[in-house]
Amino acid sequence: MYNFMFHVPTKIYFGKGQISHLEELKESGRSVLLVYGGGSIKRSGIYNTALQILKDVDLQVFELPGVEPNPRIETVRKGVTMCKNEDIDMVLAIGGGSTIDCAKVVAAGAKYDGDPWDLVLDGSLVKDALPIYTVLTLAATGSEMDCFAVISDLTKNEKWGTGSEYMKPTMSVLDPTYTYTVSPKQTAAGTADMMSHTFENYFTKQEGYLQARFCESLLETMIHYGPIALEKPDDYEARANLMWAGSHAINGLVSEGSADAWCVHPMEHELSAFYDITHGQGLAILTPVWMEYVLSEETLPRFKEYGVNVWHLDPNQDAMQIAKQAIEKTREFFFTTMKMPANLRAVGITDDRYFKKMAEKAAAGSKGSYVPLQPADIEEIYRRAL
Amino acid sequence: MYNFMFHVPTKIYFGKGQISHLEELKESGRSVLLVYGGGSIKRSGIYNTALQILKDVDLQVFELPGVEPNPRIETVRKGVTMCKNEDIDMVLAIGGGSTIDCAKVVAAGAKYDGDPWDLVLDGSLVKDALPIYTVLTLAATGSEMDCFAVISDLTKNEKWGTGSEYMKPTMSVLDPTYTYTVSPKQTAAGTADMMSHTFENYFTKQEGYLQARFCESLLETMIHYGPIALEKPDDYEARANLMWAGSHAINGLVSEGSADAWCVHPMEHELSAFYDITHGQGLAILTPVWMEYVLSEETLPRFKEYGVNVWHLDPNQDAMQIAKQAIEKTREFFFTTMKMPANLRAVGITDDRYFKKMAEKAAAGSKGSYVPLQPADIEEIYRRAL
Numbered sequence: 001m002y003n004f005m006f007h008v009p010t011k012i013y014f015g016k017g018q019i020s021h022l023e024e025l026k027e028s029g030r031s032v033l034l035v036y037g038g039g040s041i042k043r044s045g046i047y048n049t050a051l052q053i054l055k056d057v058d059l060q061v062f063e064l065p066g067v068e069p070n071p072r073i074e075t076v077r078k079g080v081t082m083c084k085n086e087d088i089d090m091v092l093a094i095g096g097g098s099t100i101d102c103a104k105v106v107a108a109g110a111k112y113d114g115d116p117w118d119l120v121l122d123g124s125l126v127k128d129a130l131p132i133y134t135v136l137t138l139a140a141t142g143s144e145m146d147c148f149a150v151i152s153d154l155t156k157n158e159k160w161g162t163g164s165e166y167m168k169p170t171m172s173v174l175d176p177t178y179t180y181t182v183s184p185k186q187t188a189a190g191t192a193d194m195m196s197h198t199f200e201n202y203f204t205k206q207e208g209y210l211q212a213r214f215c216e217s218l219l220e221t222m223i224h225y226g227p228i229a230l231e232k233p234d235d236y237e238a239r240a241n242l243m244w245a246g247s248h249a250i251n252g253l254v255s256e257g258s259a260d261a262w263c264v265h266p267m268e269h270e271l272s273a274f275y276d277i278t279h280g281q282g283l284a285i286l287t288p289v290w291m292e293y294v295l296s297e298e299t300l301p302r303f304k305e306y307g308v309n310v311w312h313l314d315p316n317q318d319a320m321q322i323a324k325q326a327i328e329k330t331r332e333f334f335f336t337t338m339k340m341p342a343n344l345r346a347v348g349i350t351d352d353r354y355f356k357k358m359a360e361k362a363a364a365g366s367k368g369s370y371v372p373l374q375p376a377d378i379e380e381i382y383r384r385a386l
Numbered sequence: 387m388y389n390f391m392f393h394v395p396t397k398i399y400f401g402k403g404q405i406s407h408l409e410e411l412k413e414s415g416r417s418v419l420l421v422y423g424g425g426s427i428k429r430s431g432i433y434n435t436a437l438q439i440l441k442d443v444d445l446q447v448f449e450l451p452g453v454e455p456n457p458r459i460e461t462v463r464k465g466v467t468m469c470k471n472e473d474i475d476m477v478l479a480i481g482g483g484s485t486i487d488c489a490k491v492v493a494a495g496a497k498y499d500g501d502p503w504d505l506v507l508d509g510s511l512v513k514d515a516l517p518i519y520t521v522l523t524l525a526a527t528g529s530e531m532d533c534f535a536v537i538s539d540l541t542k543n544e545k546w547g548t549g550s551e552y553m554k555p556t557m558s559v560l561d562p563t564y565t566y567t568v569s570p571k572q573t574a575a576g577t578a579d580m581m582s583h584t585f586e587n588y589f590t591k592q593e594g595y596l597q598a599r600f601c602e603s604l605l606e607t608m609i610h611y612g613p614i615a616l617e618k619p620d621d622y623e624a625r626a627n628l629m630w631a632g633s634h635a636i637n638g639l640v641s642e643g644s645a646d647a648w649c650v651h652p653m654e655h656e657l658s659a660f661y662d663i664t665h666g667q668g669l670a671i672l673t674p675v676w677m678e679y680v681l682s683e684e685t686l687p688r689f690k691e692y693g694v695n696v697w698h699l700d701p702n703q704d705a706m707q708i709a710k711q712a713i714e715k716t717r718e719f720f721f722t723t724m725k726m727p728a729n730l731r732a733v734g735i736t737d738d739r740y741f742k743k744m745a746e747k748a749a750a751g752s753k754g755s756y757v758p759l760q761p762a763d764i765e766e767i768y769r770r771a772l
Contacts, residue, residue: 001400
């Protein structure tokens with residue numbers, strides 16, 4: 001096990017009706033920037049509920065609506081300007097990972113003198129941030145309980161992840177009933193996203209035994225409840241388990257002490273940056289291809305464990321057989337059970353003209369990962385995924 | 387899944403040499419009460435290392451040595467008096483769970499006007515506490531990352547657990563090499579203690595799927611590495627995995643959203659209160675007896691899962707067979723593999739004269755647990771464990 005620091009200071013209020021705890025925002029000041037996306041929180045009533053609670057504790061509310069699915073730096077800049085001009089005390093994100101990511105960089109940008117894009121390129125520049133609160137409406141990114149944010153500058157085809165201790169939320173409300181209205185497409189994409197976070201930490205050179213077992217627990221939970229949530233969108237146990245698993249997939253529990261650099265996420269970020277596709281769909285498409293590509297005698301033991309412990313394959317079979325079956329199970333899960341688009345063409349990417357450029361950028365991002373890949377490897381993976 | 391609040395604010399520095407981070411104590415003031423046990427930290431050199439770091443950041447150090455294995459309220463009172471008289475800013479526990487538990491109640495008592503025993507009987511009376519820091523030297527109780535403390539008043543044969551959000555440590559140093567010198571007896575008892583914490587959360591009426599899987603991950607880790615640590619005391623991976631698993635067994639990860647009241651711990655607390663035996667040994671002795679006692683058609687599904695997922699028994703067997711084998715495996719693990727005393731006689735309890743009285747007290751403590759037990763049931767369990 002590597003040396004590590006583990007610190008998850010975010011207070012989580014989990015369950016039905018926990019939004020009432022937004023009254024605790026009064027502990028962080030008198031004004032709040034409410035950050036949200038396309039207006040679904042107005043249709044669902046969460047917006048009104050939240051506003052009433054904030055009003056009841058005399059908080060002045062400013063609004064930053066319209067955060068995009070792949071949040072743009074332009075929106076971050078707008079939020080930062082509002083925070084600075086109005087001297088806002090805290091941010092409250094109500095939405096999924098994109099909204100929360102945007103709010104995090106707004107909170108950090110409000111305490112930074114330069115352009116917030118600097119903070120996206122280098123998280124170590126974040127030296128302070130406004131307190132960040134979140135109400136989660138989509139189980140996927142884990143942003144509600146971690147230090148990360150992913151922001152895009154589509155004018156440059158750039159999409160980068162950043163992270164800072166200062167960007168960990170102070171408090172997050174996780175009410176699984178808020179995800180009842182999440183569409184089948186987004187439910188599947190969210191499940192794929194959290195599974196990918198877990199894979200990134202599971203397929204690692206440095207054995208962390210406990211962390212690996214925790215990864216398997218998360219994967220089993222996602223595989224068990226993803227299809228139930230798809231079938232029955234208001235199944236509380238399904239939504240609750242997916243939501244809580246999504247948070248733990250990326251809050252440090254399965255990475256600290258164990259993980260290498262990530263490899264599939266950097267590849268997918270280029271897909272989203274060049275084609276603006278749904279992140280979770282891109283991950284699902286790339287994952288089985290990547291698994292096949294890196295399966296070797298050296299990586300076999302972990303793939304075998306994956307097959308036996310997660311998919312409950314017969315451990316007495318030949319190891320390579322188990323590994324291949326496990327990859328096939330993964331493919332079936334995403335593309336048959338969860339009904340996701342199975343290749344890049346199915347999400348509208350029909351040619352390979354940017355693959356070379358994308359692969360070069362992705363290779364930089366995946367340096368030091370489980371199986372280090374060269375640009376030519378990544379280009380080949382994109383091509384096989386086409 | 388129940389509604390819950392999850393909050394683990396303790397910053398963990400995990401790994402070799404992480405004690406250097408004790409310099410962060412300077413953030414909490416200028417004076418510290420150093421709490422420790424019988425002097426093993428002096429022999430190991432941790433005491434001198436810590437003192438030097440504290441000195442380097444100009445902290446004034448007061449000392450409360452001699453904390454007992456089942457920490458006494460008298461020692462807590464002594465610490466509280468020192469904190470109040472010397473206006474001490476924070477406490478630093480260096481040791482195992484007993485030392486940390488003592489330090490926690492000292493920290494709370496320093497901010498309380500009455501007798502600290504009040505806080506042991508009712509954690510809700512704790513409204514504030516001095517900042518608590520710990521350096522862990524024994525993987526067992528998980529006190530380094532939770533809100534609980536167990537304190538005894540042997541003048542009254544009383545041993546009670548208490549808990550408060552204010553008693554969660556600010557920061558804990560977990561250096562697995564500090565546990566290399568832990569004796570086989572204590573290594574086994576510590577492993578049994580953390581397994582029992584996990585069992586208390588695993589055997590529960592309210593299904594928390596993810597939490598149950600996490601429990602299995604913890605149990606597998608403890609069962610895998612307990613014997614290795616016994617065999618090879620300086621095996622880093624074994625000590626590291628046990629240490630980190632012990633923390634997660636009780637910090638809320640596997641209890642929040644899922645668990646009922648505990649049942650075996652209250653029974654064991656009476657053994658320790660009346661006979662001052664080693665807590666982990668008492669738990670190991672009671673656990674298989676308790677398992678057999680509560681195994682029924684109703685509890686069968688969870689016992690079957692325990693057998694299949696933790697002990698990897700053949701799932702195609704008859705469920706009751708699997709359950710009984712799993713209990714037998716548990717018994718073998720504690721008493722053969724980990725070489726622990728297998729019954730109460732082996733720890734010096736040779737008569738049943740207090741059983742009735744103990745059972746009455748334990749029944750109060752286990753109210754609302756997995757299988758609610760009456761005093762007569764508990765008396766019978768003690769008797770079978772004799």
